[in-house]
Amino acid sequence: MRRVPAQARFRIGELARRTGTSPELLRAWERRYGLLEPARTQGGFRLYSDEDERRVRAMQGELERGAAAAQAAERALAGAAVPEEAGAADDADSLVEALLAFDEGRAQAIFDRALAVYSVDAVLGRLALPALRSVGERWSAGEATVAQEHFASTLLRGRLLGLARGWGAGTGPRALLACPPGEQHDLGLIAFGLALRGRGWRVVFLGPDTPVATVAEEAARLRPELVVLAFARTDGDGVIAELAELGRSVRLAVGGGAATRELADAVGAVLLEPDPVAAAEALTAH
DSSP states (O other), X not given: OBOOOTTEEEOHHHHHHHHTOXXXXXXXXXXXXXXXXXXXXXXXXXXXXXXXHHHHHHHHXXXXXXXXXXXXXXXXXXXXXOOHHHHHHHHHHHHHHHHHTTOHHHHHHHHHHHHHHSOHHHHIIIIIHHHHHHHHHHXXXXXXXXXXXXXXXXXXXXXXXXXXXXXXXXXXOEEEEEOOTTXXXXXXXXXXXXXXXXXXXXXXEEESSOOHHHHXXXXXXXXXXXXXXXXXXXXXXXXXXXXXXXXXXXXXXXXXXXXXXXXXXXXXXXXXXXXXXXXXXXXXXX
């Protein structure tokens, strides 16, 4: 059993939840094929990593394609060194093509394949968000229609929320996530929540266009370690006084494309890094 590395952070029940596999089957794959490489805490608990999750998803994919269990495990283990960044970036280009063509089946298949091969962080940072940005940039340039942009956003939002199932469970620190009044774009915030969840946090997600008073009420009730508001398009000018009041009672963070240092300073908040995965890593490290 290995010593606990930084990336080993969840127990077998969480791994089972993430992959839709029973703990009993995961233990069997670990025992028979060496598919999983858990670390052990000083208290004797096994902890699993994103790489363990990747191998489980890869084995599931091989089984779905008709491989025998032993062969599926061998292939999953052989693929442990897949270069995530380059591979996921290539998949992002293919995903954009499928989204612009309204080809839901192909887009879903690309996403499924990525989840079987790459970590959730790589799927977020190198596939889903770059594809969404690419479609948005094409729409802004007049190279994509409103319908194409909406189709892409809806499909990707659905897939990310599917990964978010159960993200409020566990015993880790709790984060309360919301978009402020008038802000409808929450995909980056969902990605940030998934990255936090992968680092052991519990996530309460209130979604788009949430009154600051509602955020304050839930923060008082739930007492989260962190409250995050995402400003993707809105600048927050209309709610600065309310946010400043909220920032006096909770640890507050702001992020998103429209969040600025001036806004963060005005309300007493931490300004998150633009990349959701990097922001989650930085917050967890501190």
